[in-house]
Amino acid sequence: MSASEEENGPGDDVKDPVLDDQAPRAASCAGGACGCGGAGAREDAAPALWRNLDELQQSAAFQQAVENEFPRQAVPLGLGVDRRRFMQLMGASLALGGAAACTKQPPEEIVPYVKQPEEIVPGNPLFFATAAPMGGGYALGVLATSHMGRPTKIEGNPEHPASLGSTDVFAQASVLGLYDPDRSKTIVNAGRIRTWEAFVDALTMELATQEGSGGAGLRILSGAVTSPSLAAQMTAILARFPLARWYQWESASDRSAVLGSRAAFGRDVSVRYDLAKAQVVVALDCDLLGKGPGAVRYSRDFARGRRVWESAPEGTAPGTMNRLYAVECTPSPTSTLADHRLALKPAEVGAFAAALAAALGVPGAAAPAGWNHPEAARLLPVLAKDLLAHRGSSVVAAGDESAPELHVLAHAINAHLGNHGTTVLLGEPIAARPTDPLADLEALVAELQAGKVEALLMLDVNPVYDAPPELKVADALLSPAARLRVHWGLYDDETARYCHWHVNAAHYLETWGDARAYDGTVTLQQPLIDPLYGGRSAHEVLAVLENRPGTGAREVVQGLWQPRLGGEPQWRKAVHDGFVGGSAAPAAGAGVNGGAVAAAARTITEALAQQQGYTLAFRPDPSAWDGRYANNAWLQELPRPFSKVVWDNPVLVSPRTARELKIDDGTSDGLQGRRAAVLRIEVDGASIEAPAWVLPAQADGVLTLTLGYGRTRTGKVGKGVGVDVNKLRTRAGFWSRAGAAARATGDRYELASTQGHFLVTDPAGVERPMVRRATLAEYQRQPELMHEAVEAPAHDMTLYPDWPYEGHKWGMAINLSACTGCNACVVACVAENNISVVGKDQVFRGREMHWLRIDQYYAGDYDAPSAVLNQPVPCMHCENAPCEVVCPVEATTHSFEGLNEMTYNRCVGTRYCGNNCPYKVRRFNFYKFADWTTESLKLQRNPNVSVRFRGVMEKCSYCVQRINAARINSEREDRKITDGEVRPACAQACPTEAIVFGDINDAEARVTAWKKQPLSYGMLEDLNTRPRTTYMGRLANPHPELEEKA
């Protein structure tokens, strides 16, 4: 049957009067086919939700692929999958799994302390406040869990302003970085292992000669620095070597922001937002909630404005809801919550900003001539009106990856709207020395080539890999004059290869330090464990340059802060709290100069002029960032937002662009397996080849490339994964570059993606109400509409009596209006529950092990979806669990508190439960996925969760180990468990508080209050599974004048 017939198929073949009139529409707009059908079939029905491109269009290729019953055989196993690396990841999977189930136990030993430390109670975990470093040198305040001296888990620090108890993916995954077996373990000099002393001698000798010349030949290249201690050391060093220079380089830097504020205010100013107060938020190419040092806090604040049923943030009446406009070239977690979303090319985003500024009457602003975009034209006036109506309670934010001009305009608009001081807070710079990293690196390269550099110290930077090729860093490093090149870092990476010395760095959990948070709050970092491989901290290295070798990191940090804080006790308190109270950056008054605005507008108009060809948009990768996390298996296996691809960084292209390029989305056999078309992207001679991922909501003509892949020198996890896109970056085209050419090479590349790509609307035109949604207006008009979507069977419609649950009755509620799909919950779950990494090959076969997945659906038109919906799906802990009834060995049962439990050691692995789970949340150990061999990884494991063996089923347990711990503590203290005392890893990590957990029998519990809301519904309620996990229907708040199903 041909594809075209296929399109009409639904209408024609399912003989259904309602449908036959839908059929032609199905034929006409393949994209909306079933969606329109759905809308037609049920008046109140929302537009179709769908997840696929080819499936949606029933393209011939797709059908072809699926019909072939053995594409695996047709195409060699795992084409494009490095089978070998997979095996490495699998560890000793080939060893007979039986061993794990062997009944005879090997004799075990107990090794007590010789002298037991005071604070340790054997078997009980300890928590330490510390600082997790983030991109740009910022810090996130975290609490690290330590089990008998082993850091096992990172949680947010509830006291810390940037965290408030939540975390992002990188903080969660950082604990694996500590135990990464591929970390650089030794000091290396010209390929030979050397001692620290040898290094110190070598360095001191060189410094002695430098001292003579006042350090004229000494250069230091570090990442962006906010750490006061580090800055102090630098100052000291520069005092000792007046002619020395300190440069900073960040591949994924806030360069545009720096340049922007310099242009706008004529000085360096730090900007942060108070989204709790903001009623209208405009994100211009800005991933406000997903990226950057403030993202976690911003998410928290913003989400409060979305929970209409809870007491709204101060200054707003209950029941009101903030509104988010997102104008961007590539979708971001932020824009999944947008009430209005506009996909434009980067230059057009600028134009939009300029036009907006003009519409708002910002002095000096002018709408770019000759730019007219229908959708923009429709949105602009409304947006302008909305902003003017919310003077002082709105935010216009420009992203780090946008042009400096955009920042200038944003500043101007905020100033004009009087947002400065209320929702937009200007402060003194947070970076120790704000710079344009490109200029810095360029200067360094120039000096290297000029032979001015004799000694170069590089602190955890990797310019050889991540600098734009035109800078020719590698060649420059080889300049004969530079006789001592030192690299200090966690990995022996590409840059280390060009250095005489490589010093292995200590992980942040291994040493002392400090850094500042998004608001400037000084966050202190304390070690939980001695350096596993004798790594050194940057402070120790710099101490040598300060000419006080042997000084430890603690002396440096404490030495700086104890006096400043006024004594030992204050210092202790600060360390205990994890941060220095009241150390946020002081406010800075600054006025925007109109000239800058006009200039910005001009630049934008020029940029707009040269938009021929495709525009490349570079973005830090949601998993690998700029490459520093490339070797983190948890992050690599994390389904990237939108594409849900793992272990790769495909080029994101919009459907229209895909059609232009004559490529399909490579849905080879309908699901995980994707045989993506390979694109050859060329610009000014430079070129790369990368698989394409067709992504709705992507701006037409824009190819999004993410950094951090194609590493040639890192651990075995990250080596050779994905494509290195830095090759296409230039000074001018640092974040976005126009004038690129792209064509399909005809090759195919297998991408592993964890989520199905299918219509939620079945051919009969009925939408499956996985995500129930409404606009605020609709909801206020008709609060019950979420329930009316599907009728759940009445409780008395059964022969059997309800099972009573006295005592606790655990339940979870997930707020779909707040979930940005940032994945923090997923990594948190992986870390807490010892979930195995299975590798690309197995994910490709549909065997990923994540207990918690985030389903993503698109709403509305295929080429320009009106909304992207995130739905976290853990186990539903159904009271009538279908999985339990079919288990032949009582391996999955219900607890007295109503948890659906999986008892691994009883499981024989029939997989019947997995088949019978309508939510498909059960995961099976097809091989021996858990790594039983790598010692360092064993240290990371949570001792309270069994490591699963081959051949058993596993699934979300609501973090039962935490529940049990809480119950035991409470019963020991003879009290009730308080609300919020038990929080599963996902709920604890979630930056938007989208996941709430608690005792449904407790009338006061937050979860109970949520579940009472009319918005609350259960997924697939109609199956009478009675899920304990319920969802808060998704609300959108479009502007009344643009009212539509968002």
Place this chain on the structure above:
Amino acid sequence: MAQIFHPSTNTISRVSIFGLIFFIAFAGWVAMAIDRSPAVTRERQVIEQPVPFSHDHHVGEEGFDCRYCHTSVEKSAFAGIPPTATCMGCHSVLFADSPILEPVRASFRDGTPLHWRRVYDLPDFVYFNHSIHVAKGIGCTTCHGDIGRMPLTWKASSLKMEWCVGCHRDPAKYVRPREEVFNPNWDPALISAARRAELMKEYKIVSRTSCSVCHR
């Protein structure tokens, strides 16, 4: 046609056919008996230790409280094995030069911990918590047997699941007043069933047989 079989085969064949059933039953019974026997459970078997520590002496004769060494038994899942320092607390003076205690002194001297061998070794997928059992009035001797009279330590119970569940199903049989938990000479007969029922209420003890109580 000549006879193929000897007359005796009649009896043999009949016995073998009808005896088969009983044989299978017997074999099953034997298998189960073995599985429950000390040969498998390692019950009541003294395990060689680096130092022949005698609970009989320390608890029975000297009357040490369990918590003197097992410090975390009320606070943690793990009862705690004393650091060498605890031993040396007394043995730097008492038996200071006894050759038996040399390993202890050595450990203290050069800071190398003692390597005790586990007597009560649960499988890795079983999570037992001392503190809650103690808090609910389940005494040491209930599981550790007559520890106070063991010159060398052995396992006093099978640690088979049926054994655990036995108590979890009906804790009333074993509960005792909290103040008696660490009494090595406690005898359940000391209090009446009625008293135990009261304790059950007082300590809010309920039978817990859900899987996740022990398996996670």
Place this chain on the structure above:
Amino acid sequence: MAGRDLEAQTAVAEPEVHQESLLEKGGYHRPGIIERAPVLAPGHTAGSVTDKISSVVLSGTPRWFYPAFGLAFTLTMVLFASLAKLFWEGTGIWGVNQPIGWGFAIINFVWWIGIGHAGTLISAILLLLRQEWRTSINRFAEAMTIFAVACAGIYPLIHTGRPWLAYWLMPYPNTMGLWPQFRSPLIWDVFAVSTYATVSLLFWFVGMIPDLATLRDRATKRVAKVLYGMAAMGWRNSAKHWHEHEVASLLLAGLATPLVLSVHSVVSFDFAVGIVPGWHATIFPPYFVAGAIYAGFAMVLTCTIPLRRAFGLYDFITERHLDNMGKVMLATGLIVAYGYGIEAFTAWYSANHYETFMMWNRFFGPYRFHYYALLLCNIVAPQALWWKSVRVSPVKLWIVCMFINFGMWLERFVIVVVSLSRDFVPSSWGTYHGTIWDWATFLGTIGLFLSLLFLFVRFMPMISIFEMRTLATEAQLKELPEDDGA
């Protein structure tokens, strides 16, 4: 008197019977005049049938046997190889995944179990219905049943993630204090299949005792005498023996009849009890049972037709048998067709859009060609059986049977895989492809099946001798060779 004449007649008849079939010589084969072929070619006496059938076993091994058995045995080794690989590496070597947790293992299990239904049905139900024509095929069919069940029995064990713990499905007082979960259809399977295997085995053996005695008495080699003698348990054809034996057979038949119906019903519960669209259907038990008989008869014929030729058993397995079995397949085939129809109807009539989609997905989804092939094999092809010419032609009939064998496998594929591949949450839909190891295991069990079958026909009476003796004598006494008195 009468006896003497008979003796004389046999004397003449015997040599002929030994080499060539009377039927094939066309002597009695006059289509159009004989409406129904006899269940036993005329001219046979108790003596002749006894000699003929026991000679198949007692006279030396035919030449074709070695290559045939060799091939089957090789395939069996393939089975062991793939099992070794499976136990060493894990279920991952198969194509199963999330959401499709069941693949070839369960498909083949159901397929084999289905095949294993004909034997007991023929010997039990047809015995109760006093269908004489069953006598020459029941023994063979029962043997086939047992071997098919043996093959089927392998799969539930090996498909588990930890096969070495499969004994946990058995109820016994263990040290964990745990028991099987009796609400699970898999436990029902354990009881149903093991009971079925046991009862079939007993039924088969009991029926064989007198024939073993016959072989014991005919055997010339000492070893054969002893082995058959032990197996015959000293059966002496005493009237008492015959009496109790008949009663026991009838009782077993009476018990086996509901059993055979229950077994495939229980197997169908594996799916019907599930929540998955395409599984959760009340029609399953009846239409699984019908399907089983359908598949069973197809397999019986698939094996009988070649063997009939190989051993020249035309006198015992006559056109009449082919004809009747063809009719049974036609009937059950129509029931199966009805089952498919009802599935589609219910999907539409229920107005449950998960069900509706399930049906749509079968017709237009990625696996639609599997479904089309299934319809072709199981519904279209068997319609040929309306024509007697097809039913009585060994070759044509055999071809139809192959269609059905394949079709019934596809049916299980569609039920297991296609239903699981797209159930409720579209984000978690998937696809499934058997890997090389899936296929190796499948072929392996086919090899095992054939090996056992070859050994059986070589060393056991594949046709019930004493029942044929009864037939032959009755026939003579009635002096009406054509009429089988059914």
Place this chain on the structure above:
Amino acid sequence: MSSQDSGGRLYGLMAEFETPGALIAATEQARKAGYRKMDAYAPYPIEEVVHALGHHHSKLPLMVLGGGVAGCLAGLGLQVYVNAIAYPLNIGGKPPLSWPAFVPVTFEMTILFASLTAVLGMLALNGLPTPYHPVFNLPRFSAASRDRYFLCIEAVDARFHADGTRQFLESQAPTEVSEVEY
């Protein structure tokens, strides 16, 4: 030689017939003549002979019924014990005694027990296995499993008399009458 093994004691007299009819007639005559301890041998079941030998209905059906009932109780009992007494668990929110789920196993157990009883019962009633039996001493006896019919009057019969009985059997037109020894 078999007779030597078994010391040449007489087991009975065996008459061989060519037709079932002859056997039936002979057996009836023998019964009339008051012989009780006798047995007939034929290549296939012949109802008349059984009647002639004077045992009519078998005890087997009752035994099988018993077996069935036992199986039924065992099956149901097991499941009730396991779910309600041994280890009650909340399975998918169903009550411990969700009896509809217990039907299949109960049924299968019933059939299993009944069938085993049927087979073992049959063997027991036939006194099988009996690999050794005097009648096998008779060389011609193998014809009993082909197309010959035998009647054996045993020496233990009250009315047995070496000559008298032989004469009686001769009078039944057998092809041959021979002595069967232990």
